[in-house]
Amino acid sequence: MSCFHLNGIAALLKNSHPDRSPAAIKSAIMTTAYEFNLQGKAILDQRLKPADLFATGAGYVNHLKANDPGLVYDIEPNDIVPYLGGLNYTDIQVELFH
Template sequence: MILANDAVGGYNVIADAHVIPAAHVSHATGQKIKAYVNSTSTPTATIVFKGTIIGTKNAPMVASFSSRGPSLATIGILKPDIIDPGVSILAAWHMSVDNKTNGKTNANFNMASGTSISCPHLSGIATLVKSAHPDWSPASIKSTLMTSTNQINLNGSLVDDERLLSVDVFAIGAGHVNPPNALDPGLVYDITPDYITYLCGLGYTEKDIAVITRRAMGLVYPKHN
């Protein structure tokens, strides 16, 4: 099988565990293959495994499924904050890779992709930072993760998206996380924000704010009119 990306997927190729001989190609390559198939009555193809290749020069790349900004809830909050690994990640797995659960299997790992794979990376890095700086607030930890990022790929160029186009802040946020840099960023911003005032400005009712702050109505500060 040859699995080709659609236009949205671009150049994002993922190491899925196919249960038949398969190759995953980019949208551009897929278009060339389709053109070849349509050019002859007897198209042929061969899949050759050349081993694992690491150090791809355009890594890291923003994946097509990566959440993009601006924030839909309010444009006053810039999103995303940061990006981190989430494509073709070696991960623990609770079933066989072909999803057969009724038989014994020795497979306890898989290559997984998605924002649910990306989230544990930042959670673990935040825990690492907290262990090195136990007195830091959540805001300080978020600050150090964001101010110590990389914005360039292994080729020394600015990070691209899945179409090999330059990204903006609504795709990459502060940049790609750099765990060693996050442990000693040199400068950390802490905040003591008044989120209640911000919610009031967005038009939330006192009842809404009481639910968010877990305070009884009448105790929400400042008084919402």
């Protein structure tokens, strides 16, 4: 279900900030997410135990705060090339990303 919510939030953020890249919008959403639930307690997993990073991701989305996050991290296609090289992608495979 979260994909539908995040897609809607991303669309609203893009409408508010048309100059922002997808990476900047993702950054705004992730860096403003809550690490705890609305009662200030740990987010629980499906076993009702405190969830780890793999279960929560960045946490609960705060769509209002994401609209004005202060600082966003942005990347461009060339920023990912060294990463792909580290994963042993070939030059031909890397060219597909340009």
